[in-house]
Amino acid sequence: MKNSELKNGQKLSREAQKHIAGGEKVLICASGCYNHYLSDGQGNCLVPPCQSPNFGTETNANGRWQCCY
Numbered sequence: 001m002k003n004s005e006l007k008n009g010q011k012l013s014r015e016a017q018k019h020i021a022g023g024e025k026v027l028i029c030a031s032g033c034y035n036h037y038l039s040d041g042q043g044n045c046l047v048p049p050c051q052s053p054n055f056g057t058e059t060n061a062n063g064r065w066q067c068c069y
Contacts, residue, residue, distance in 0.1 A: 029054045029069050037067035 029050040037045045037056070044055040045067035056067040 029056070031069045033059065033061070033066040033068040035064070035066055039067070 029047065034047045034056075037047045037058075039045045039058060043058050045058050046052065046055060047067050047069075050056075050069075054069075056069040059066055059068050
């Protein structure tokens with residue numbers, strides 16, 4: 001086996017590890033309103049497993065606060 005083939009094999013292996021570990025994954029949050037969420041106190045909120053910059057908006061519906069996307 002040539003060295004260049006081995007290097008390419010190793011490179012693909014590293015790329016595969018990134019994808020398996022979720023290194024380049026972008027999570028898109030489902031639209032809707034959720035009762036259980038994390039708030040920054042300024043009207044922005046997150047529903048796990050969503051991550052920044054995918055912020056929702058805190059809204060008051062029938063006296064209960066929710067995080068809506």
